[in-house]
Amino acid sequence: MNEQHIGIAVRQRIAITRAPEHYTRTAVALHWTIAGLVICGFTLGWVMTELAISPLKLRMYNWHKWIGITVLSLAAVRGIWRLTHTAPALLPMPGWQRISAHGLHGLLYVIMFLQPLSGWAYSNAVGYPIVYLGLVPLPNLVSKDKALAHTLLEVHETVAWILAVAVALHALAALKHHFMDRDGTLKRMLSWRSSRT
Amino acid sequence: MTRTTRLCTMALLVAAFALTALAADNNIDAAKSTLIATFKQEGVPVDAPFKTFSGRIVYDPANVAAASAALDVDTASLDIGDDAYSAEVRKKAWFDSAAFPKATFRSTAIKAGAAGHFDATGTLTVKGKALTVTVPLTTQNVAGGTAFDGSFAISRKAFGIGDPTWNDVLDDSVKVRFHLVSSNH
Numbered sequence: 001m002n003e004q005h006i007g008i009a010v011r012q013r014i015a016i017t018r019a020p021e022h023y024t025r026t027a028v029a030l031h032w033t034i035a036g037l038v039i040c041g042f043t044l045g046w047v048m049t050e051l052a053i054s055p056l057k058l059r060m061y062n063w064h065k066w067i068g069i070t071v072l073s074l075a076a077v078r079g080i081w082r083l084t085h086t087a088p089a090l091l092p093m094p095g096w097q098r099i100s101a102h103g104l105h106g107l108l109y110v111i112m113f114l115q116p117l118s119g120w121a122y123s124n125a126v127g128y129p130i131v132y133l134g135l136v137p138l139p140n141l142v143s144k145d146k147a148l149a150h151t152l153l154e155v156h157e158t159v160a161w162i163l164a165v166a167v168a169l170h171a172l173a174a175l176k177h178h179f180m181d182r183d184g185t186l187k188r189m190l191s192w193r194s195s196r197t
Numbered sequence: 198m199t200r201t202t203r204l205c206t207m208a209l210l211v212a213a214f215a216l217t218a219l220a221a222d223n224n225i226d227a228a229k230s231t232l233i234a235t236f237k238q239e240g241v242p243v244d245a246p247f248k249t250f251s252g253r254i255v256y257d258p259a260n261v262a263a264a265s266a267a268l269d270v271d272t273a274s275l276d277i278g279d280d281a282y283s284a285e286v287r288k289k290a291w292f293d294s295a296a297f298p299k300a301t302f303r304s305t306a307i308k309a310g311a312a313g314h315f316d317a318t319g320t321l322t323v324k325g326k327a328l329t330v331t332v333p334l335t336t337q338n339v340a341g342g343t344a345f346d347g348s349f350a351i352s353r354k355a356f357g358i359g360d361p362t363w364n365d366v367l368d369d370s371v372k373v374r375f376h377l378v379s380s381n382h
Contacts, residue, residue, distance in 0.1 A: 053281065053282065053285045055362055055363050055365060055366045055367075058238055058239070058366050058367075059239065059366055062238075062239050062241070126278040126279055127243060127244060127245070127277075127278040128241060128243055128278060129241060129242065129243075130241070131239075131240045131241045134239045134240035134241075135240065144244075144278075149278075
């Protein structure tokens with residue numbers, strides 16, 4: 001192997017490992033779809049628990065569960081997509097911000113799975129199976145158990161508030177990057193002109 | 198002690214004795230038995246057990262025609278999962294447990310079918326409404342007695358359980374399934 005060949009090999013390696021500048025359209029679509037569903041699910045969850053028992057309350061619980069299962073499914077797709085597609089690197093920023101950003105993104109990924117799963121298990125522990133969209137019966141994660149239901153509800157409520165704070169920080173950070181740092185952090189998650197799918 | 202008080206005491210004693218005798222009549226082993234109502238809300242089937250019931254099943258395989266079944270169910274003991282919801286179904290629009298604490302079944306005819314299969318016809322009274330139902334069931338011998346298994350469907354509307362505003366989210370038909378173990382005496 002001569003020097004020229006080595007040069008080509010190195011350039012190819014760099015091309016493969018260098019992070020892209022844009023998010024794929026799939027990643028952008030998943031981000032905003034999940035964001036919208038999470039906001040709807042959170043709001044519904046808050047309102048429905050405050051309501052007195054009524055047919056509407058029951059319906060809202062079902063909508064809340066269906067949203068949760070949709071988020072869980074999309075989170076699985078998103079997780080696989082993220083593992084198989086390199087995300088763009090963070091734009092230049094101080095070290096503490098870099099660490100916080102990665103930490104917060106990790107936390108949001110964990111919550112995308114944990115919150116639907118804790119809700120699903122809670123519903124089962126109370127004795128209510130989940131039938132997705134009223135059509136597809138899902139398996140029970142746990143069997144009926146009052147004490148377990150109580151614990152799972154506390155987990156679900158606590159994670160809901162952690163989620164609210166995490167989403168707020170995430171959004172505030174994006175706005176700070178956009179309006180104060182004037183970098184492309186927010187724009188690249190809004191961009192639909194990516195060359196790659 | 199006046200004559201009246203004496204009479205009252207007597208009456209009370211007789212009543213207490215009658216009640217004790219009635220309770221002793223129970224031959225259903227509650228610990229081994231289950232009585233579950235399965236309702237369906239927006240396609241979701243929910244199993245709700247009645248926690249308290251008692252009764253008497255008289256059954257001799259050699260003389261099925263003489264068999265009989267009587268069951269008393271505490272309507273307030275229905276557990277539909279969350280405590281707030283269980284409290285809701287005790288209210289007037291649902292079981293009205295304050296006015297109608299018991300739902301009852303009294304058999305009027307037991308007919309034998311294929312081996313181990315029976316049809317129990319009787320009067321089911323819920324919320325003061327008495328309707329005739331026929332319940333298919335099977336029997337099998339278990340340690341210390343006989344187990345009776347079966348299920349049947351009832352209409353909420355027929356007994357006035359739940360007001361019509363619920364009909365869009367809650368099926369009218371509720372499946373009741375039981376596993377009753379009675380000692381053979």
